[in-house]
Each structure stands twice: as structure tokens, then as C-alpha cells.
Amino acid sequence: MNDTSLHPYSVGTAVKRRWLTLLTLCLAVLVVQIDTAVVNLATHPISEYFTASIGTLQWVVDSYNLVYAVLLLTGGLLADLYGRRRIFMVGAAIFMAASLLCALAFSVSVLIGGRVLAGFGAALLIPASLAIIRVVWQDHVERGRALGIWAACNGLAMAIGPTLGGLLVRQFGWRSIFFIVIPLSLAALILAIPSIPETSDPENRHFDAKAQILGALALGGLAFAAIQSHEASSTAVAAFIVSLLAFALFIGVETKIGSAALVPLDIFRIRGFLGAVTATTGMTFGMYGTLFLLPLTWQITGRLNAAGAGLALMPMALIFVLVSPFSGTLTARLGTRILAAVGVAIIGSGLLLIGFSAHRVSIVLTESGLGLTGLGMGLATGPLMGAAVGSVAAARAGTASALINVARMIGAVLGVAVLGAVFAVVHGGSDGLRLAMFLGGLVQLACAAMAWTMMRPDSTTGLLKKQKSKFVFPI
Numbered sequence: 272m273n274d275t276s277l278h279p280y281s282v283g284t285a286v287k288r289r290w291l292t293l294l295t296l297c298l299a300v301l302v303v304q305i306d307t308a309v310v311n312l313a314t315h316p317i318s319e320y321f322t323a324s325i326g327t328l329q330w331v332v333d334s335y336n337l338v339y340a341v342l343l344l345t346g347g348l349l350a351d352l353y354g355r356r357r358i359f360m361v362g363a364a365i366f367m368a369a370s371l372l373c374a375l376a377f378s379v380s381v382l383i384g385g386r387v388l389a390g391f392g393a394a395l396l397i398p399a400s401l402a403i404i405r406v407v408w409q410d411h412v413e414r415g416r417a418l419g420i421w422a423a424c425n426g427l428a429m430a431i432g433p434t435l436g437g438l439l440v441r442q443f444g445w446r447s448i449f450f451i452v453i454p455l456s457l458a459a460l461i462l463a464i465p466s467i468p469e470t471s472d473p474e475n476r477h478f479d480a481k482a483q484i485l486g487a488l489a490l491g492g493l494a495f496a497a498i499q500s501h502e503a504s505s506t507a508v509a510a511f512i513v514s515l516l517a518f519a520l521f522i523g524v525e526t527k528i529g530s531a532a533l534v535p536l537d538i539f540r541i542r543g544f545l546g547a548v549t550a551t552t553g554m555t556f557g558m559y560g561t562l563f564l565l566p567l568t569w570q571i572t573g574r575l576n577a578a579g580a581g582l583a584l585m586p587m588a589l590i591f592v593l594v595s596p597f598s599g600t601l602t603a604r605l606g607t608r609i610l611a612a613v614g615v616a617i618i619g620s621g622l623l624l625i626g627f628s629a630h631r632v633s634i635v636l637t638e639s640g641l642g643l644t645g646l647g648m649g650l651a652t653g654p655l656m657g658a659a660v661g662s663v664a665a666a667r668a669g670t671a672s673a674l675i676n677v678a679r680m681i682g683a684v685l686g687v688a689v690l691g692a693v694f695a696v697v698h699g700g701s702d703g704l705r706l707a708m709f710l711g712g713l714v715q716l717a718c719a720a721m722a723w724t725m726m727r728p729d730s731t732t733g734l735l736k737k738q739k740s741k742f743v744f745p746i
Contacts, residue, residue, distance in 0.1 A: 291466040292407055293417055296400040298459040299359070300424045302366060302452050303393045307335070308432025310386075311562045312577050313445040315570035320445065321379040325695040329498045332563055333687045334383050337494055338390030340680030341487045344533055344673050347398030348478065355402045356467040360460055362395030367456035374449035385449075398673070406470045430588040433566075437581025482524050482533040488517035490681060497688035534674065543662030544671060546725030547655045548678045550615050553718025554651060555682030557622050557711040558644065560690030565625065565637075568704045574634065586638055587645035594649025607654045607661075612723035614651025618644045619715030626708030629701045658726060686711070 314328045321327070350358040369388035376382035400421070408417045439447040492514030500507040525532040539545050566580035575583060602610050621643030628636035659675035690711050694703035 288466060289407060289417075291462065292403070293420060295459055295462040295466050296403060296421055297424045298455055298462070299363060299396045299400050300421060301428050302363075302455045302459065303396060304425050304428030305432045305435070305455075306366075306370070306389065306393075306449075306452050308429055308562075309436030309439070309448040309451075310335075312433055312436035312566055312581050313440050313448050314563070314567045316440055316445040316577065317379070317382070318567075321382075323379050325691060325699060326498050327379055327383075328567070329563075329687055329691040330383050331379070331386060332559075333494055333498070333684055335386040335390040335393070336559070336680055336684045336687065337491055338387050339393045340677055340684055341483075341490055342391060342394035343398060343677050343680060345478070345483055346394040346396075347402065347673055348533075349395065350399040350402050351471060352478070354469050354471045355399050355406065356463055356469045358395050359399040359403065359467065360463050362392045362399060363456050363460040363463065364392075365389075366392030366396060367453055367460065368392075370449045370452045370456065374446045374453075397676075401672075403467055403470075407468065427592075430585070430592050433581040433584040433588065434578075435581070437576075437578040440577035479528070479533040482521060482528075485517045485521035485524060486533070489514050489521055490684065492517060494684050494688045497685065497692050500692050538663060538671065538674065541662050542725045542727070544659055546722045547611065547658040547662065548675060549725065550611055550651065550718050550722035551655050551659070551675055552678045552682035552685075553715050553721075554615050554618060554648070554655070555679050556686035556689075556718075557618055557715045558648065558686070559683035560686035560707060560711050561622060561625065561644065563687045563691060564694050564704055564707055565641075568629075568700065569634075572700060574632075583634060583638065584641065587641040587648075590642055590645030591649045591652075594646055595653060598650055598653040601650065602654045602657065607658045608723065608726040610654045611651050611658060611726060612719045614647045614649075614654070615715055615722060616719035617647030617650065619647075619712045619719060621645075621647060622708045622712035622715060626705045626712060629705035629708065 310332060314331065317323060317331060318328055323331075346358070346362070366389055369385050369392055372388065373382055373385035376385060404417050404421060435451070436448050439451060492510045496507040496511040496514060499510065522536065525534055525536050529535070539548070562584070566575075566577075566584065569575040569580045569583070570577060598610065621640040624640035624643060625637050628634070628640065631637075656672070656675055659671045663671045690707040693710055694707045697703045697706055
């Protein structure tokens with residue numbers, strides 16, 4: 272380990288430089304989360320501009336989510352191997368270049384390519400920024416405050432992203448949503464030079480290329496099969512078979528490597544961890560599918576324009592941000608199992624209500640459904656993250672944290688792919704939204720039941736009961 276990882280700052284400059292470091296890291300997370308939030312508001316204008324199908328729009332959204340999910344673990348490893356500041360800056364530069372490519376895209380294929388590149392940048396930025404916080408803030412109390420501020424930026428981005436995206440699309444067109452993140456990325460890149468110390472911690476680890484490729488094939492094949500299922504069924508079947516074969520080979524490769532694997536498989540034998548992963552995957556499956564389909568349906572049916580859709584999504588974000596800080600206190604009183612399972616079930620109820628109100632002219636019931644989803648996310652997100660980390664030994668906390676975030680993004684990829692495919696099967700519109708939301712709601716309820724079964728107190732360590740989450744985690 273480099274000496275700078277232990278004492279990255281002199282005493283005299285510690286406070287000022289740490290605040291500048293935190294500002295730089297917060298800019299990075301704002302860039303990534305705002306980009307994710309605003310794109311959903313631009314799917315309809317993008318569809319009209321390029322005459323794109325629902326399947327193509329799914330790739331505009333999911334290409335980013337897919338690459339982010341597949342490379343998230345590798346991004347953290349590269350930061351440890353080659354330097355956290357270096358990988359952070361590379362991620363910021365890639366994200367900035369990708370945003371420019373998306374803003375100037377002359378075809379939908381170029382736009383999707385830019386989204387792929389942006390996902391790669393995000394997969395470097397976020398793990399590196401978390402690792403930097405761990406190194407710079409040695410005291411656990413100070414680190415907790417820094418993490419709280421860093422993570423709160425996710426909630427802030429979620430709250431302002433849809434409204435900002437809708438207003439930008441309405442006033443300046445869909446390309447503006449990509450231009451807006453370029454100066455933020457540039458600022459993070461420039462500020463990283465004076466504010467972030469360079470540290471690394473190789474510990475004889477290496478890049479697991481075989482597992483990375485097989486994991487990408489497994490997840491990518493599954494997403495491709497879902498998206499193509501309504502347009503090219505034979506291609507979808509072939510992709511699904513490739514996905515299954517890649518997954519089987521991935522299991523074999525990782526089993527041979529054991530504890531040094533990219534994904535140590537024995538961690539999934541812990542029932543509490545498996546329950547948290549299942550619930551988290553189900554939660555983002557429904558939420559990302561909803562954030563993709565609901566604004567698209569509003570705009571297709573003429574109920575709301577992009578700006579109106581952004582404002583209509585605000586109740587969900589606000590309730591999430593308001594409820595999240597209290598999830599730690601509620602967890603201490605009620606237990607992680609109750610809060611996680613009930614929270615995911617509430618999200619499922621919200622999606623069912625949105626589906627039930629799909630054909631109504633008024634969006635009052637839809638707004639109520641969004642309110643329920645925000646409430647459920649606020650209750651469940653922190654406890655699920657805490658359960659994943661608290662159910663394993665302290666030495667594996669970092670691995671558990673990375674894997675729960677991978678599960679979050681896998682749920683997002685599959686939610687957009689599967690629910691988007693269901694939406695397209697019945698030719699979209701209100702009928703498609705209703706069917707997709709009913710399916711999403713049922714998946715949420717099933718995952719809530721599985722979490723309730725697996726996250727029993729005796730399936731985790733004592734840390735699970737005592738977990739007091741003070742952070743707003745990314746969705």
C-alpha cells in the first residue's frame with residue numbers, strides 16, 4: 272500500500288482539502304445520477320427524431336445500465352490496482368466524451384454507442400469515488416459524515432433530474448440533456464488534480480478477464496433476449512441460450528478461483544445476503560421499468576409533455592428523499608427484515624395502482640402510486656444495503672457492498688428490458704403500461720416475500736439487527 276493511503280494530507284491543510292475532495296466526489300455522483308434520471312424524459316423526443324422503435328429506446332436506456340452493471344466490480348478493482356485518482360479522472364474524462372458523443376449523435380446507433388461509453392465511465396467513477404472516501408477519511412465518524420453527504424447527492428439528483436430533464440427537453444430539445452453534464456464532468460476532472468491524493472492497494476490481485484467476459488455475455492444475452500423477444504423471437508431464443516451457457520461457464524470459472532474470484536460465490540450461501548440481493552434486484556426491476564415507461568406513455572398518449580412528465584414524477588422523488596433519513600431509526604425499532612420486505616411490498620402496491628389507473632384521464636391515482644413507490648424506496652433502500660453488508664464478516668464488507676450495487680443495476684437492466692418488452696407486445700400505450708405495471712408489481716411482491724423468508728434474524732450476524740443507516744443510497 273502506498274504511504275499516501277495512510278496519511279494523504281498534512282494536518283494544516285486537511286480540513287480545506289477534504290472539503291474540496293468531497294465537492295469533487297459529489298460532482299461525480301451528481302453527473303452519473305442526473306444523467307440516468309434525465310434520459311427517461313427524452314425517450315419520446317428521441318423516438319420521434321430518429322423514428323426509433325420501443326426496442327431501440329430500450330437500448331438507449333439499457334446500454335448504459337448494462338455496461339455499468341457488468342463493469343462495476345471491475346471498476347473498483349482497477350482503482351485499487353492502478354490508482355484511485357487516476358481511475359476517477361479516466362472515468363470523468365470518458366463520461367464527458369460520451370456525453371458529447373450523445374449530444375452530437377447523428378444516428379440512434381451512435382447515440383447508443385455513446386450511452387455504452389457513458390456506462391463505462393460511470394463504472395470507473397463511482398467505485399473509485401467510494402474508495403477515495405474510505406482512504407481520505409480515516410476516522411469512521413468523519414467518514415460517516417462524508418458518506419452521508421456523498422450519498423445524499425444521489426437523492427438530490429433523483430429529485431431534480433426528472434424536472435430538469437423535462438424543462439431542458441421542452442426548451443432546448445433532447446440533445447441538451449447530454450450537454451448539461453459536460454461542464455460538471457469537466458469540473459470534476461479538473462478539481463481531482465489538486466484535491467484527490469493518489470493511492471493504490473494491489474495486494475497481489477489481478478484483472479479476471481475470463482470472468483468479466485462471461486459475466487458480460489450472460490447479462491447482455493439475457494437483456495438482448497428480453498428486448499428482442501417481441502420483434503425477433505428466434506434471435507431472442509438464441510441470445511437466451513448463449514446467456515445460459517455463459518452463466519454456467521461463469522459459475523465454473525469463479526468456483527475454481529474461489530475467494531480470489533471476481534464474484535466469490537460462497538457469499539450467496541448466506542441467507543441474509545441472498546435475501547437482500549433478491550429484494551434489491553426486484554426493487555430496481557420495477558422502479559427502472561416504471562421510470563422508463565411512465566413518462567414515455569404520458570408523452571405518447573398526449574397527456575403530458577416532457578416538462579409536465581418531469582414534474583409529475585416529482586412526488587416519488589421527494590417522498591423518497593424525505594423518508595430515507597428515518598429508515599435507520601425505523602430499522603432499529605422494527606428490524607431490517609420488516610422494513611426491507613414491507614418497503615418492497617409497498618413499491619409493488621404502488622406499481623399495481625399505477626397499472627390500475629393506466630386508462631384514466633386523471634393522473635391522481637397514478638400520482639398516488641408514485642407516492643407509494645417513493646415511500647417504499649425510502650423505507651427499504653437503506654436497510655437492504657445495510658443488510659447486505661451486515662450479514663457478512665467485516666473483511667468481506669467491501670465485496671458485499673459492491674455486489675449489492677451490481678444487483679441494483681442488474682435489476683435496472685432487466686426491468687427496462689422485460690417490462691419494455693411486455694409494453695411493446697400489446698403495442699404500447701395505456702394497455703401496454705397496465706400490463707407492464709401489473710407484472711412489475713407482482714415481481715415486487717414476490718421478491719418481498721422471498722426477502723421476508725430469507726432475511727430471518729438467525730440468517731445474519733448481529734450487525735443486521737443493529738444496522739442504523741443514515742445515508743440516502745442510489746436508486
